[in-house]
Amino acid sequence: MTITPTRLPMILDQVEVVRVERLSPSFVRVELGGPCLADFGVDGPLYDQRIKLILPHGDGPLPSFTGAEESWYAAWLERPVEERGHLRTYTVRDVRGAGSDTRLVVDFAVHGADGPAGPGASWAARARVGDRLVLLAPRRGHEFGGIEFEPGTASRLLLVGDETAVPAVCAILGQLPWRARGAVFLEVPTAADVQSVAHPEGVQVVWLPREGAPLGSLVHAAVLEHLGVGGLRDEDADEVGEVDPDLWETPTYSSSGEEVDAAVTLVGHDLDDLYAWIAGESGLVTALRRALVTDLGLDRRQVAFMGYWRRGVAMRS
Ligand SMILES: Cc1cc2nc3c(=O)[nH]c(=O)nc-3n(C[C@H](O)[C@H](O)[C@H](O)COP(=O)(O)OP(=O)(O)OC[C@H]3O[C@@H](n4cnc5c(N)ncnc54)[C@H](O)[C@@H]3O)c2cc1C
Known part of the structure; x- marks a missing residue:
């Protein structure tokens, strides 16, 4: 008997850094790629579409979500931080390529000058091609939310x-x-x-x-x-x-x-x-x-x- 893993209504999978560009003193642009991105998409413009990234804790491992169920978040939170890493919110700055070559561009503001940088900024400041992280993002054809820009009829x-x-x-x-x-x-x-x-x-x-x-x-x-x-x-x-x-x-x-x-x-x-x-x-x-x-x-x-x-x-x- 074959057990089909539950297909979540969103992308929750590991992706890989395929390009890193230091845009300026405070911004690092990271391009993320991976087979799961073939399913990325929303119905209409992305505008300020937010996504979540799970970054490893220091040099620790990345959690795997293979076969994850709807209750993945509670299960993930129960793991020690050294294993689960850190969940942070970012924006899709751009989408490049198509199909299995779809890549998401994320611009990180790298802070730390006024205090300790958090896991997101520290990860971005050290990001290299080949680094991996977990992406939580909209899967085409499913409601995900996360777009707030709704100007309606405002002129x-x-x-x-x-x-x-x-x-x-x-x-x-x-x-x-x-x-x-x-x-x-x-x-x-x-x-x-x-x-x-x-x-x-x-x-x-x-x-x-x-x-x-x-x-x-x-x-x-x-x-x-x-x-x-x-x-x-x-x-x-x-x-x-x-x-x-x-x-x-x-x-x-x-x-x-x-x-x-x-x-x-x-x-x-x-x-x-x-x-x-x-x-x-x-x-x-x-x-x-x-x-x-x-x-x-x-x-x-x-x-x-x-x-x-x-x-x-x-x-x-
Ligand atoms: C919908 C949404 C979209 C977002 N999109 C982006 C995006 O595209 N790019 C982006 O860079 N950020 C974005 N952010 C903001 C980002 O999620 C926060 O800055 C987050 O705190 C960064 O996580 P961290 O691990 O670096 O710091 P944390 O661990 O959260 O915080 C550690 C310390 O750093 C401080 N800190 C956090 N951010 C900054 C900062 N920018 N400058 C100075 N000190 C800071 C905190 O106050 C805290 O003292 C977005 C947030 C939301 C809610």
Whole structure:
């Protein structure tokens, strides 16, 4: 009797590094390949499609998911960290090739200058062709989720992020219709991290190299300036009070359980044709959320606020 392994509705398999490129001081581009990628795909544009990667713990082994069942996550969590490695979230920056030669491009922001680098950044900084890791990604023909960019009928876009959101924003920019209009603000550690990226003519792209300025301060001021309210509680940008490290609010989901449908009155700012997508360090995102929703009265249904990481807090596996 032949036992057919359960086919999971997503890709959960080992892939191999086929190319590594140091893009700039803070970014490493890694191209991942493997037979399982022949099944990679979603129904429609990828936009900010997120994926999960399982990276080995130091020089430890990689877990195998051959024959994994639906309950794989609980079983994986039970293993000691030295065997299971670390699960981290990243974005599909690009897809190259086709069929069994399909390759996923992932851009890693390599941090560590202000504190210890986590397993994701350390792995990327040392990545070599032939290294292996586990990929959790959408399998063509199955619902996977993980695309948050949903501008609906908005005629004006506002995309904002720090270096961890640069891959998602650049991927979105490359997939927008040519007639799209709006503005993009991206804060990166240094001027050398500015990338050249294709974008529709009607979308203004502004790179903001921090060069030592407090994280989020440049992007916060630039967004308020762009919305015509420069200086609005700007002095508070560093003092955002309590920050939810899991901050995730989209037009259909709120990590705090807030009522998503609650209509908010606009307070005299012409923002009703705007869709805002904001991602990065949770404090940066919280400060902008307060400015846009609390102070300017932007309707919660027009924004996606996503904490991609929290200063001083390792991502939960
Ligand atoms: C949907 C989504 C998509 C994402 N896409 C990408 C992507 O394409 N590329 C990418 O680089 N990141 C991306 N991120 C962010 C990434 O998952 C986090 O930065 C993650 O914490 C990195 O894991 P790590 O193992 O390096 O650090 P962790 O083990 O999680 O954290 C260790 C320490 O490093 C700090 N730290 C984590 N990230 C940074 C950083 N960027 N700068 C400074 N300190 C940091 C933490 O605060 C902590 O103190 C994404 C996150 C989400 C939720």
